[in-house]
Amino acid sequence: MRRRHTGWAVGAAAALLVTGGAIAYTAVEDSGGPSTRTPDTRSADAGFARDMAVHHQQAVEMSYIIRDRTENREVRGLAYDIAQTQANQRGMMLGWLDLWGVPKVSAEPPMSWMGMGDAATGKDGALMPGMATHTDLDKLRSLSGKQAEILYLQLMTAHHKGGVHMAEGCVATCEVEAEKRLAQGMVEAQRSEIELMAGMLKERGAQPIS
Known part of the structure; x- marks a missing residue:
């Protein structure tokens, strides 16, 4: 059983501050030094950092929603871990974009760096595969207790599956070793x-969304 976590906002802010202080050093050291080409805005490195930062932001948002919709310690503990980890990683990726001097927003469709482009964009606010829609998020905010837990776990499972697919694309095509x-x-x-x-879904008599 996970411990119940408190002080979410303080913890997330502290993680980002620590991350921010290490971003430049890590990216320069691990990208191979001055002789390594800096990723440009159309590179897989920049595309992944941009898209995954957006993807992570929604995971953090959903985790903060469930925090207020359930008292279950296990679900709240998982949500805390996801929010902390992904806020930290998001700070790293945005820091790399700053370091490389490339924009955090691109005119290219999400996941163009993976050759997906417009095919990746869904409807109702789901910008990339696995992302929840506006309707999904509104429903999560409207539920509480076991129902909210089930929907959160289903949405986050789909979200993680989309994130894994994108991360595998970076492992295969990104060039900056720290990012890979x-x-x-x-x-x-x-x-x-x-x-x-x-x-956790099985314990609640539910299954992931196919």
């Missing part, structure tokens, strides 16, 4: 959480 390692870590951690959430 971050992406590989996302694949492993999110696959583990997908298994955990499958068990």
Whole structure:
């Protein structure tokens, strides 16, 4: 059983401050030094950092929603871990974009760096595969207790599956070693959480959304 966590906002802010202080050093050291080409705005490195930062932001948002919709310690503990981890990673990716001097927003459709482009964009606010729609988020805000827990776990499972697909794309095509390692870590951690959430859904008599 996970411990109940408190002080979410303070913890997330502290994580981002620590991350911000290490961003420049890590990216310069691990990208190979001055001789390595800086990623440009159309590179897989920049595309992944941009898109995953948006993807992560929604995971953080959903985790903060469920925090206020349930008292279940296990679900709140999972949500806390996801919010902290993904806020931290999002800070790293936005920092890299600053370091590389490329825009955080692109005119290119999401996931163009993976060759998906317009095919990746869904409807009702779901910008990338796995992302929840505006309707999904409104429904999550309207529920409480077990019903909210089930919907959160279903939405986050789908969200993680989309994130794993994108992270695998970066592992295969990104050039900055620090970013490739971050992406590989996302694949492993999110696959583990997908298994955990499958068990939590089963305990509640529910299944992931296919």
